[in-house]
Amino acid sequence: MGAVGTVIYEGGFNKSVSNTASCDTAKKDIATGNAVMDNIETSNTAASHIATSNITTATKKGRFAPSPTGQLHLGNIWVALLSYLHIKQQGGRYVVRMEDIDTQRSKRSLGEAQLDDLEWLGIEWDEGPRVGGPDGPYWQSERYDLYEAQLEEWRKADKIYPCYCNRARLHSISSAPHGQDGIAYYDGKCRHLTEAERQAMEKTPSWRLKAESRNYHFTDIWQGEHDVMLQPEVDDFVVRRADNMFAYNLAVVYDDIAMGITEIIRGYDLLPAVAHQLWIYELLGAQPPQYGHVPLIVDEEGYRLSKRQRSITIKELRESGYSASMIIGRLALQAGFVKPGQIDLQTGLTVNQLLAINFDNLSLKLHQIKLTNFDIEI
Secondary structure: OOOOEEEEEOOOOEEEEOOOOOHHHHHHHHHOOOEEEEOOOOOOOOOOOOOOOOOOOOOOEEEEOOOOOOOOEHHHHHHHHHHHHHHHHOOOEEEEOEOOOOOOOOOHHHHHHHHHHHHHHOOOOOEEOOOEOOOOOOEHHHOHHHHHHHHHHHHHOOOEEEEOOOHHHHHHHHOOOOOOOOOOOOOOHHHHOOHHHHHHOOOOOEEEEOOOOEEEEEEEOOOEEEEEEEOOOOOOEEEEOOOOOEOHHHHHHHHHHHOOOOEEEEEHHHHHHHHHHHHHHHHOOOOOOEEEEEOEEEOOOOOEOOOOOOOOEHHHHHHOOOOHHHHHHHHHHHHOOOOOOOOOOOOOOOOHHHOOOOOOOHHHHOOEEEOOOOOOOO
């Protein structure tokens, strides 16, 4: 391959720039908030079956996409609250999507309970389960045929390949030092198997998307400027697991495109996933969203809050006597939206009372925030 392709993304609209485009032109595009795509080739088959949203392309849309594998906890609501408030301040629409592709752990009953919690807290969505919308269905388990169709297009275009490596081999590869934390790297072994070698394999394969050499630049709302790189083989990543389950990166990007999502606010731990997801956006010929990665909520010892810990779920807090406004008020205090003394912790704050908050907040630029204003058992 020739020169490494570069995408400069600033949260505006994409446009193509030829290889001979001048540096001055590129700088001008950055200054005006446009995204510049240099030496990028998109798949000829990209996204031919992705539904076009009935909402105007000028509409800003944010989303909250929990996995129904347990009750919602404070870390989940932290992201839901920030994503809701940020998009509503811009006059945008808010989407809730249930990411229940983990067939081993996801339960519809848990998803319904999560929706109950969101409604109880006062977080309302414009599109999603219970309210419908133009880009449904909004449960990923009802969208399998769409993911399968995309994989079939990639198979025909030789964009993906079967991987027969077992867990032990993959662990030994990913444990070697490569680059960003949180990314499982590969060595490309199965990318070069002949058809005869593949036919001789007995193990059910996973499917990997072929990466190409790319340098991506993007600006995160709170984490600032980032440059991330993709390399062939090393960054070939799984889009369908050996147990036939669709991978997170495929489903989440496909659905964000199909649902017209323009802004993604999520936890800091997902920042390393951006490079792989930008590659899928590029292959599908779609504009990436504006990313905003917020600090993780951790306990006093620095451990990330999770569904496995006790007494931090919304259900348990509600049953212990917390009102919705008390929970929202304490999270607002933790985020630095209000200062101690400006809020009655027994009364709290409603979601609507926070719609005018200032998001230019130093607390949101941190990597984690310790939860100290809840009397919780961990």
